[in-house]
Each structure stands twice: as structure tokens, then as C-alpha cells.
Amino acid sequence: MQESGRPRLAVYKLSSCAGCQLQILNVEDLLLDIAAAVEIAYFPMASRQMDPGPYDIGFVEGAVTSPEEIQRVKQARQQCRLLVALGSCAAFGGVPANKNRFAQRVVEQQVYQHPEVLNSVEARPVEHYVRLDATLRGCPIHPEEFLELVKGALIGATPRLPNYSLCLECRLRENACLFAQELCLGPITAAGCGALCPRLGRSCQGCRGPAEGVNLAGFARLLQEKGYERAIIQNQLGKYAAAAPGVALAMAALRWEEERR
Amino acid sequence: MNEAQSEAGLASTAPGSGSQPQQPQQRQERLQSQPQLQPEQGQHQQPAQAQRLVQVEYMARVEGEASLHVKIEDSRLQELVLDVFEAPRFFQGFLVGRAYTDVPELVSRICGICPASHQLTALAALETALGVEVSEEVRLLRRLLAVAQIFQSHVLHVCLLALPDYLHYPSVLEMAQRAELRPAVERALRLKKLANDLTAWVGGRAVHPVTAVIGGFTSVPDRQEGEALRERLAAAEEDVWVLLRLVATLCLPQLVRDEVEFVALVHEQEYPVNEGELRSSRGLVARPATYRAVIEERHVPPSHALHSYVRGRDTLFVGPLARMNLNWHHLPAEVRQAAEEMGWEFPDGNTFASIRARALEILFAWLESRRLLDEVLSWLNSPSQVERKVRPPRVAGRAGEGAALTEAPRGLLYHCYRLDRQGRVESADIVSPTAHNVANMQRDLEAYVPALLDRSDEEIALQCEMLVRSYDPCFSCSAHFLKVQIDRK
Numbered sequence: 227m228q229e230s231g232r233p234r235l236a237v238y239k240l241s242s243c244a245g246c247q248l249q250i251l252n253v254e255d256l257l258l259d260i261a262a263a264v265e266i267a268y269f270p271m272a273s274r275q276m277d278p279g280p281y282d283i284g285f286v287e288g289a290v291t292s293p294e295e296i297q298r299v300k301q302a303r304q305q306c307r308l309l310v311a312l313g314s315c316a317a318f319g320g321v322p323a324n325k326n327r328f329a330q331r332v333v334e335q336q337v338y339q340h341p342e343v344l345n346s347v348e349a350r351p352v353e354h355y356v357r358l359d360a361t362l363r364g365c366p367i368h369p370e371e372f373l374e375l376v377k378g379a380l381i382g383a384t385p386r387l388p389n390y391s392l393c394l395e396c397r398l399r400e401n402a403c404l405f406a407q408e409l410c411l412g413p414i415t416a417a418g419c420g421a422l423c424p425r426l427g428r429s430c431q432g433c434r435g436p437a438e439g440v441n442l443a444g445f446a447r448l449l450q451e452k453g454y455e456r457a458i459i460q461n462q463l464g465k466y467a468a469a470a471p472g473v474a475l476a477m478a479a480l481r482w483e484e485e486r487r
Numbered sequence: 488m489n490e491a492q493s494e495a496g497l498a499s500t501a502p503g504s505g506s507q508p509q510q511p512q513q514r515q516e517r518l519q520s521q522p523q524l525q526p527e528q529g530q531h532q533q534p535a536q537a538q539r540l541v542q543v544e545y546m547a548r549v550e551g552e553a554s555l556h557v558k559i560e561d562s563r564l565q566e567l568v569l570d571v572f573e574a575p576r577f578f579q580g581f582l583v584g585r586a587y588t589d590v591p592e593l594v595s596r597i598c599g600i601c602p603a604s605h606q607l608t609a610l611a612a613l614e615t616a617l618g619v620e621v622s623e624e625v626r627l628l629r630r631l632l633a634v635a636q637i638f639q640s641h642v643l644h645v646c647l648l649a650l651p652d653y654l655h656y657p658s659v660l661e662m663a664q665r666a667e668l669r670p671a672v673e674r675a676l677r678l679k680k681l682a683n684d685l686t687a688w689v690g691g692r693a694v695h696p697v698t699a700v701i702g703g704f705t706s707v708p709d710r711q712e713g714e715a716l717r718e719r720l721a722a723a724e725e726d727v728w729v730l731l732r733l734v735a736t737l738c739l740p741q742l743v744r745d746e747v748e749f750v751a752l753v754h755e756q757e758y759p760v761n762e763g764e765l766r767s768s769r770g771l772v773a774r775p776a777t778y779r780a781v782i783e784e785r786h787v788p789p790s791h792a793l794h795s796y797v798r799g800r801d802t803l804f805v806g807p808l809a810r811m812n813l814n815w816h817h818l819p820a821e822v823r824q825a826a827e828e829m830g831w832e833f834p835d836g837n838t839f840a841s842i843r844a845r846a847l848e849i850l851f852a853w854l855e856s857r858r859l860l861d862e863v864l865s866w867l868n869s870p871s872q873v874e875r876k877v878r879p880p881r882v883a884g885r886a887g888e889g890a891a892l893t894e895a896p897r898g899l900l901y902h903c904y905r906l907d908r909q910g911r912v913e914s915a916d917i918v919s920p921t922a923h924n925v926a927n928m929q930r931d932l933e934a935y936v937p938a939l940l941d942r943s944d945e946e947i948a949l950q951c952e953m954l955v956r957s958y959d960p961c962f963s964c965s966a967h968f969l970k971v972q973i974d975r976k
Contacts, residue, residue: 251679266658346575426691427698
């Protein structure tokens with residue numbers, strides 16, 4: 227902590243869309259108060275001044291997809307007392323991890339004329355390389371959860387970040403259950419968004435990643451019994467969390483079962 | 488690559504054509520044509536040095552990652568490399584094989600600043616491929632969603648990303664520390680929140696909206712929330728004008744290249760957002776289906792951004808300045824009067840005038856969102872009827888191909904998809920506004936830097952950054968961008 231006594235904040239960007247960083251700037255009502263309560267020391271998207279570490283809290287946005295990013299995430303860990311995953315890319319691989327289903331060369335050649343200058347590696351969550359102290363879920367993060375975490379850090383209280391199933395939140399809001407008609411990932415997805423999509427007539431797409439303690443393999447089998455093809459199930463479970471460990475296990479279990487039949 | 492091809496703006500893509508399509512010699516030749524330059528008076532005069540290297544390793548206050556490397560030898564610009572090092576995420580690669588229903592949601596994640604633009608463009612392209620027509624209600628709601636996105640993105644750029652340069656602060660947060668600037672910052676943040684709330688009113692949330700799907704919307708906006716937004720919009724008039732007048736006080740540098748080709752959509756009845764025909768200041772005309780006949784992309788290593796060129800010609804310049812230059816007469820009279828009041832004239836060839844175009848588009852977005860909101864609220868007297876008109880139809884997957892062009896906050900956006908018989912993506916082609924602009928940014932920098940050589944390295948770096956920032960680049964979109972490095976010898 228600096229002489230000012232304010233904790234020093236850093237925001238790092240890896241492979242991402244910058245939407246989660248924008249969510250920090252989207253707390254318009256409180257942005258100037260936050261900037262008074264903490265020292266925003268490193269946040270290139272917002273400021274040209276990039277003060278060197280160490281920092282008290284570091285937020286990492288994005289999946290790790292290149293050797294340079296592996297170095298940067300390791301450096302971030304060394305520079306920060308607390309390191310927080312900012313959104314589902316950093317937490318679970320997010321949308322960038324959708325490419326992991328393909329051979330790297332195949333996806334490169336579909337986009338670039340000179341793939342030899344690229345050095346992209348399989349998209350991994352931050353925790354694949356370094357230890358994390360907290361995770362803010364979502365694609366994008368919920369601004370309230372960012373505030374909850376910063377406030378918690380400022381007053382020394384454990385932030386309330388739900389990791390139970392979205393269905394609980396959805397039922398409490400008395401939304402109509404969409405699981406019967408659609409491929410809804412609510413049962414296995416972590417709450418915290420207020421069941422936004424089901425409230426607006428869309429099934430849950432799983433952007434907050436798997437809830438704690440859910441049986442992903444069992445859920446995958448249930449979807450198969452409902453008649454969904456394995457490729458569809460894989461695409462859906464992997465849309466925002468392809469690199470979450472339970473997803474790979476669930477898909478492997480499904481494949482073995484098919485092979486046994 | 489031979490020189491004739493280079494002259495014609497046609498880079499060979501054949502293997503072995505070399506990984507440096509722009510040879511230093513040709514680059515130097517381009518620098519010979521002196522642009523019309525009137526940069527503001529340099530405060531820090533720099534004695535001529537033999538060798539200088541100016542670099543911006545990590546460009547701040549842009550979306551995404553890029554660097555700039557400038558090598559100066561014997562007081563001449565020797566080399567200038569704008570390097571987009573944002574890690575590529577291969578959207579066009581991993582979309583292959585996905586159901587068409589997944590596409591709008593996934594492409595939204597190309598960019599957290601203009602997610603609705605990517606969604607809406609993908610929806611239009613896919614609806615063409617699938618033969619789906621949308622109701623007038625859907626069309627207007629989509630226009631409101633896109634206009635709210637432009638509103639939010641422009642306030643973010645003008646106030647949080649660009650103004651700190653002109654007022655000499657590292658960020659808006661330091662600006663807010665100054666008592667005389669704080670009210671303006673608070674007004675801008677209030678506008679930004681309003682624009683975000685408008686986006687969320689239609690789309691469900693501000694970043695990565697969820698309600699817009701093939702053929703319609705999964706839910707109808709809430710009437711009570713809409714009425715509250717109408718009040719807030721009405722109350723925001725002064726906030727918009729304060730921001731506009733603040734931009735009018737800025738002393739803009741000037742960079743005009745006569746050969747620049749502005750490209751934007753033009754629509755017969757309205758200021759273009761989601762619809763229109765592609766036009767340029769040099770006579771280009773195209774529709775989504777013929778876009779590829781007029782615009783080509785080249786991958787110029789080591790950059791991770793694909794660079795766009797007008798076929799047979801050179802670079803292109805898209806964005807709010809291009810829109811304003813090509814659509815002046817389709818702007819509401821209030822916006823044209825405001826420009827007159829500020830003493831601004833369009834068309835304007837000065838790259839740095841983009842911030843004026845953006846400020847005027849904030850006024851446009853405020854006016855247009857009020858108009859559209861009123862219209863939507865009038866339908867909501869009978870919500871069940873609206874629900875029927877916007878409810879997404881059942882669509883069967885089928886083979887087809889569809890392209891769409893829209894005006895995102897940063898300019899022309901192109902999406903094209905080919906689907907197989909089950910409606911799965913066979914190929915995807917996406918060209919973002921920043922990808923359209925990045926080659927033109929390089930041309931602009933090459934024209935601008937020679938006039939800056941007597942300034943300090945820090946001043947050169949700042950001026951280069953300001954030039955690049957004036958495009959409001961989104962390197963996440965284009966890496967499929969900025970550090971500045973100046974090398975003096």
C-alpha cells in the first residue's frame with residue numbers, strides 16, 4: 227500500500243473483448259468514488275499513466291492464449307497481493323477457448339494468410355498457470371460483484387459471490403422454467419446475474435460458468451436422453467467454459483458411454 | 488510483389504511473395520508526397536539528432552493492444568510500424584460448424600464496446616442467408632439498440648479516452664480531481680449511464696445484450712422503465728450541449744491527405760445505422776453481396792490485424808467522420824445547426840476532426856433515441872400486440888449465404904456467413920471498423936510524423952497516440968492494436 231493508504235489497483239488484459247474492463251467503467255455512479263477510495267495504478271484502457279507494481283489487487287481479464295500472455299500472467303501474480311479473475315475468459319477460458327476444439331493450424335489458416343507469424347497456444351484459464359485469490363464470473367462480469375469485491379477488500383470482509391445453481395435464483399424470481407422446451411444451462415450454471423436471460427425469455431447459456439458441486443457428467447447424460455446430439459451438448463457446455471475441468475470430464479464420460487453401447 | 492502491383496494497391500497473397508509486402512523503399516516513396524500539415528506549435532523543440540527511436544510499447548486509452556515503432560535517421564522518418572499485438576482469438580475459425588443460432592451471441596464477444604453492432608450485423612447477414620424477414624417493429628427496436636450503442640461508445644471515447652490528451656491529463660480520473668472540470672466529467676458519466684441503460688432497456692444488458700435473436704426479440708421492453716428513460720433523456724439536453732461545447736474549445740491538430748477515401752453507408756431516407764448502401768468519397772458503390780468485389784484484406788506480418796484496401800486503389804477511412812462527410816444532408820436539422828453554431832464545416836478531411844463528428848453524433852444519438860423511444864412507447868399501449876410483432880419466428884436451418892453491412896460506432900462493419908443444409912456455419916467473414924482503418928492509420932502516421940521531427944520523443948509519441956486514438960480504434964475487433972517506439976539514428 228502506498229503512503230496514501232489507499233490500496234493500489236491494476237487491471238491487466240489478455241485475450242478478451244475488453245467488455246469486463248468496460249463494466250468497471252460502467253459503474254458510472256460510483257466510478258469517481260472508487261477512484262477516490264483506491265489508487266488506480268495500472269489500467270491502460272483508462273489511463274496513459276501506468277505506474278509500476280507492486281499492486282494490492284490485480285484484475286486479469288481474458289484467457290491465456292500465447293507464450294507472451296503466459297509470461298504476463300506470471301508477472302501479474304508476482305506483482306499483486308491479491309489476483310482476481312475478471313470474467314469468464316480469465317476464469318474458464320471463456321469464448322476464446324472455443325478454438326480449442328480445433329487443431330491450432332486449422333483455425334489460423336481460416337483467418338490469416340501468414341499464420342507462421344502467430345504463436346497462439348490453446349486457450350487456458352488464468353488458474354492453469356498461476357494461483358487466483360478470487361473469481362468474478364460472467365460474460366461480462368456483473369458490476370455489482372466487482373463493487374462487492376472491492377468493498378470487501380477495503381473493509382476486510384469476505385465478498386458474497388454466489389456459486390450455487392442459477393435455478394435457485396430463477397425460481398425465486400418465479401420465472402417460467404425453460405428447461406422443458408430448450409437447452410437451458412441453468413441447473414449447472416452459477417447464479418449471480420439475477421437469472422437475466424430466463425427473465426427475458428431466453429434459456430441460460432452458461433456465461434457464468436459451472437456452479438460449485440454440480441454433476442456435469444450427469445447433466446450431459448440428461449441432455450443426451452432428451453435427444454440432443456453430443457456435438458450440440460459439447461458446443462453448449464463449452465461456449466463460455468470449455469477450459470473448465472469438469473466440462474472435459476463430462477464430455478469424456480459421454481463419449482465412453484457411446485463407445486460402450 | 489512488383490511495384491506495379493503495389494501501385495495498384497494489390498498485394499500478392501501467393502506463398503513465397505515475402506512476409507514484408509510493404510518494402511521500405513516503397514514506403515519511403517509514399518512519404519515523398521507531402522501532405523497538407525498544420526500541426527499545433529510544438530512546445531518542446533528538439534535539436535536535430537542523428538539517431539532516434541521513439542516507441543510506445545503499449546498504447547493507452549484504446550480498446551485492445553497495439554504498439555508503435557518509429558525510427559528516425561538523419562532527421563528523416565526511416566521506418567514506422569504500427570503493430571497490433573492483441574492476441575488473435577480466431578472467431579472466423581471456431582464459428583465453423585456452429586449452429587446459426589449460436590453465432591450472434593458468440594460474435595458479440597468480438598468486442599465489449601460495440602457488442603450490439605456485431606450482434607445486429609450477424610443477425611442481418613444470417614437472416615439474409617435463411618430468408619427471414621423482420622417486422623417494422625423489430626427494425627426500429629434494432630435501430631434504437633444500435634443508436635444507443637453509438638451514444639455510449641462515443642461518450643466513452645470523447646470524454647474518457649480522448650479529452651484527457653487535449654486537456655493534458657493521464658486519464659479522466661485526474662480530470663475529475665479538478666474542481667473546474669468535475670461537473671463536465673459528472674455530466675459525461677451521467678450521459679454514458681443513460682446510453683447504457685437505453686441499451687439494456689432494449690437488449691437486456693449493456694455489454695453483450697441478450698434479447699436480439701434471429702427474426703426478432705425474446706422480450707418486449709418494459710413500459711414503466713421506458714417512461715423513466717424518456718424523462719432522463721429529456722433532462723439530458725444540457726449534458727449533451729456541455730459536452731459538445733467542451734469539444735468546440737479544443738485546439739485540434741490538422742492532418743489532411745487529399746487522396747484519402749472516406750467510406751460509409753448511405754441511406755435514402757435516414758442517417759445510416761443498420762442499413763444502407765456502401766458509398767465512398769471517390770465514387771465507390773456496393774451492397775453487402777458485392778462488398779468483396781470492392782474491398783480486399785491483406786495480412787501484413789507481424790501485425791495480428793488484417794489490413795483492408797479498396798481494390799485497385801489504396802486504403803480507406805471509415806467511422807463517424809466518414810459518415811458525416813457522406814451523409815451530411817441526412818442529419819437532423821438540429822445537428823447541422825449545432826455544427827454551424829460551433830463553427831464546424833463538413834465535409835472535413837482532417838483526421839483529427841473525428842472528435843467533432845463524434846460529438847455531433849452524440850447529439851444525433853440523443854435526438855434519435857428520443858424519437859425512437861417515443862415511438863416504441865406508443866406501441867406499448869398494447870404490449871401483447873407488440874409481442875406478437877417482435878416474437879422470433881420458428882426458423883428451420885437451411886443452406887444459404889448472407890452478408891450485411893452496418894455502421895458500428897467506429898464505422899463500417901461487414902459480416903458474411905455461408906451455412907450448410909442444417910444451418911451450420913461453413914464459413915464466416917468478418918471485417919471490423921478498425922480492420923478497415925488500420926492501413927489508413929499507418930498512412931496517416933507516415934504523413935504526420937515528418938512534420939513532428941523537431942519535437943521531443945515524448946511529444947512525438949503523444950502526437951502519434953492522439954492520431955491513432957482519433958480513430959477510436961478497437962484492437963480486440965481488429966486482431967483478429969498500440970505500443971509507440973521511436974528509433975532515431
